[in-house]
Amino acid sequence: MRKPQLFCITYAGGTADFFSKIRDILAEDIEVYALEYAGHGTRKREAFYENFDAMAEDMAAIIRAQRNKEVPYMLFGYSMGTLVAFEVVKRYMEDDLPDHFFLAAHEPPHLSAARKKISALSDEEFVEEIAKFGGIDERMRKNKRFLQIFLPPMKNDYRYLEEYKWDYNYEKMMCDLTCFYSAEDTNIENIRQWEYYTNACVDFVEFMGNHFFLKGNETEISNRIKQCIYKEM
């Protein structure tokens, strides 16, 4: 029997390897596809997207190309990846909805406009801002040569986020949601508003830590994913 599929979409400035431990933990039970944005990681040589829409379209195209409709599938968006995954479902997957939507470290789309605009800041100011929530490794921060390589995709992703406009025109999803969050990172009242986005069940799972609480909690998150998938099958 083919395994169910899990498509993971990462955070702004992130690369597919963010999900590598989860991929390894789930390997026996689930086919995990960690998606890479153009201009990042293994796709470093590819041009950046023009805008958020192009990014969502590209992610949808990758998912559709890998999709085996004989097995269930799930999406897992982390931070910016949550919004991307949401838009992928809304715009491109109407005929093949996910069985479960896992999201982490991001408030729902209608609250996203409140985000502070930082992409146009100088490199130094930008780094200062993302460092506040653990968005950059300290060793990377101190290495100006490497920073010049890794900063452009990060700033570009934040520009997409800042330009993202939620159109208030949506139908509630019909799949269960699981929201992973850290109270230190995201206001619980905001996270709870994901309830408005589905007619199915919503589960909220709190973790300790900063915006990148997935790191160090891969086993628990993987177990949650596995439990949900077996429930759906």
Added chain:
Amino acid sequence: MTNLEKYTKAFTESFEITADEAKGLAYQAISAWDSVGHMDLIATLEETFDIMMETDDIIDFNSYERGIEIMRKYDINMEE
């Protein structure tokens, strides 16, 4: 120690893997070879071979084997 052995050692020490595991390894194939791990590996290689790699080479360095080709660009003999 040959240059190839020194090169492999940079992988084994940066990513805490064996020499056999290093061979054939690709960027992001293991969690240790992420963007920060990449930075560590490049810094180790630059120090080991006393070179300063170009930005394009740092970006193109996406596997153990590709790295050997890149090392040769810097006139490093990578024969066994």
